[in-house]
Amino acid sequence: MKYISTRGQAPSLSFEDVVLTGLASDGGLYVPESLPKFSQSEIASWAGLSYQELAFKVMHPFVSEALSDDELKQLIEKSYASFRHPAIAPLVQTDHNEWVLELFQGPTLAFKDFALQFLGNLLDHILKKRDQKVVVMGATSGDTGSAAIEGCRHCDNLDIFILHPHQRVSEVQRRQMTTVLEDNVYNIALEGNFDDCQNMVKASFADQSFLPEGRQLVAVNSINFARIMAQIVYYFYAALALGGPARAVSFSVPTGNFGDIFAGYLAKQMGLPIEQLIVATNQNDILHRCISANDHSKQSLVHSLSPSMDIMVSSNFERLLFDLYGRNGRAIAELMEQFKSGSMTLSEQAMAKLTEGFASYRLDDDETVAVIAEVWDTCEYLLDPHTAIGVRAARKKRANASTPMVCLATAHPAKFPEAVAKACEGIDSPALPHHMADLFEREERYQVLAHDTQAVQSFIANNL
Numbered sequence: 001m002k003y004i005s006t007r008g009q010a011p012s013l014s015f016e017d018v019v020l021t022g023l024a025s026d027g028g029l030y031v032p033e034s035l036p037k038f039s040q041s042e043i044a045s046w047a048g049l050s051y052q053e054l055a056f057k058v059m060h061p062f063v064s065e066a067l068s069d070d071e072l073k074q075l076i077e078k079s080y081a082s083f084r085h086p087a088i089a090p091l092v093q094t095d096h097n098e099w100v101l102e103l104f105q106g107p108t109l110a111f112k113d114f115a116l117q118f119l120g121n122l123l124d125h126i127l128k129k130r131d132q133k134v135v136v137m138g139a140t141s142g143d144t145g146s147a148a149i150e151g152c153r154h155c156d157n158l159d160i161f162i163l164h165p166h167q168r169v170s171e172v173q174r175r176q177m178t179t180v181l182e183d184n185v186y187n188i189a190l191e192g193n194f195d196d197c198q199n200m201v202k203a204s205f206a207d208q209s210f211l212p213e214g215r216q217l218v219a220v221n222s223i224n225f226a227r228i229m230a231q232i233v234y235y236f237y238a239a240l241a242l243g244g245p246a247r248a249v250s251f252s253v254p255t256g257n258f259g260d261i262f263a264g265y266l267a268k269q270m271g272l273p274i275e276q277l278i279v280a281t282n283q284n285d286i287l288h289r290c291i292s293a294n295d296h297s298k299q300s301l302v303h304s305l306s307p308s309m310d311i312m313v314s315s316n317f318e319r320l321l322f323d324l325y326g327r328n329g330r331a332i333a334e335l336m337e338q339f340k341s342g343s344m345t346l347s348e349q350a351m352a353k354l355t356e357g358f359a360s361y362r363l364d365d366d367e368t369v370a371v372i373a374e375v376w377d378t379c380e381y382l383l384d385p386h387t388a389i390g391v392r393a394a395r396k397k398r399a400n401a402s403t404p405m406v407c408l409a410t411a412h413p414a415k416f417p418e419a420v421a422k423a424c425e426g427i428d429s430p431a432l433p434h435h436m437a438d439l440f441e442r443e444e445r446y447q448v449l450a451h452d453t454q455a456v457q458s459f460i461a462n463n464l
């Protein structure tokens with residue numbers, strides 16, 4: 001399979017090169033030239049497969065030229081071996097025909113582990129084979145960072161530098177990153193917000209001259225298509241568990257960088273019957289404003305109780321726009337140029353396709369707290385604030401009560417005790433799992449840096 005850029009001017013690449021390249025040279029994002037499609041009977045034949053077996057079926061067409069069947073199977077087995085639940089992604093019912101899909105059973109307690117355990121193992125495999133050393137650079141609003149570090153800490157052929165917004169991630173999230181003391185792991189607390197971190201990472205990919213000769217940057221954010229690919233699997237897994245493909249299923253997805261819901265969109269394009277895809281946002285609601293009113297304008301980022309979704313510029317939206325504009329790279333390049341001024345307006349045709357494919361809802365902190373309390377009161381199930389946003393959006397925007405609604409539970413509530421305490425007075429803070437029980441006693445190491453690209457790049461170069 002070949003991968004092409006959303007802006008149409010970069011060379012097409014193989015899967016292996018896409019994994020190592022990150023941003024395309026024209027500033028766009030890589031997407032498959034054509035998507036694999038599965039028939040209903042083929043999908044139906046996967047009912048009852050384990051998560052790992054299903055992952056092989058779904059990912060195989062994307063990677064088949066880069067990995068042998070055995071190599072792919074081994075990478076998948078290794079990637080999900082550290083999950084704490086045998087189902088890997090268990091479903092829990094929270095209401096009539098409503099489920100949460102627990103995507104927080106991995107080592108760092110967020111859905112990011114699904115893709116980043118796999119990507120870490122994949123990078124290790126490719127780099128060893130090529131005998132190549134690289135520099136991983138990533139931006140995080142809290143969860144990608146720890147999952148990427150956990151996925152990459154054991155890789156001999158890379159150094160990993162993660163930028164998080166200083167004092168804007170939860171204490172558990174920060175400690176999950178900064179207490180990893182391996183020599184190849186570096187945490188930078190940037191004086192800025194997540195968009196600043198992401199901009200700095202993208203600028204560094206565009207001009208890598210600060211790196212020593214022979215080194216290149218590799219992305220662990222969802223600009224790396226391998227991230228999206230691994231996230232497609234759990235849409236198939238949940239749908240099959242709830243009677244798919246004979247029966248359509250809907251999904252509500254807490255959304256920030258648009259990677260997770262884009263994976264759901266791809267699952268649908270690949271043949272999975274999905275009735276609704278609901279984009280659920282916090283106060284940083286550019287995607288909700290775009291879907292509901294064609295208002296894709298940047299506003300100041302607000303620090304919310306769901307900090308991982310405090311994102312204004314959602315990278316992966318560009319991948320969707322590419323499809324909405326008939327895969328016309330030039331149109332996307334123009335649109336992205338327009339967005340540099342702070343806002344962009346979608347064409348009528350693009351808006352029609354967007355609203356046909358997606359519903360949206362936006363919550364503030366008070367409503368987030370209210371839904372955590374509501375679900376706790378009705379079924380003694382504790383939601384994290386991001387998942388709560390998805391649950392409320394599902395309840396507000398659901399089109400059809402007889403279609404199963406799956407709300408993606410993107411993080412474990414123990415990562416966000418502040419929100420939980422606000423919602424459920426008098427209940428004990430959710431405990432961290434056993435392997436993290438001493439997190440607050442561990443030594444931390446990180447560097448606070450100004451919002452200055454040169455300072456960040458020098459820090460990286462000096463530590464290689």
Ligand SMILES: Cc1ncc(COP(=O)(O)O)c(C=O)c1O
Pocket residue numbers: 110111142143144222254255256257258259260261308309386387410411
């Ligand atoms: C807990 C949590 N929920 C939801 C999201 C939003 O996911 P995405 O950025 O893929 O839209 C994130 C961050 O990405 C997250 O960490």
Ligand SMILES: N[C@@H](CCOP(=O)(O)O)C(=O)O
Pocket residue numbers: 139140141142143144145220221222223256257259308309315
């Ligand atoms: N919420 C994310 C933001 C980065 O998103 P990514 O999916 O592009 O890595 C985080 O937790 O860091």
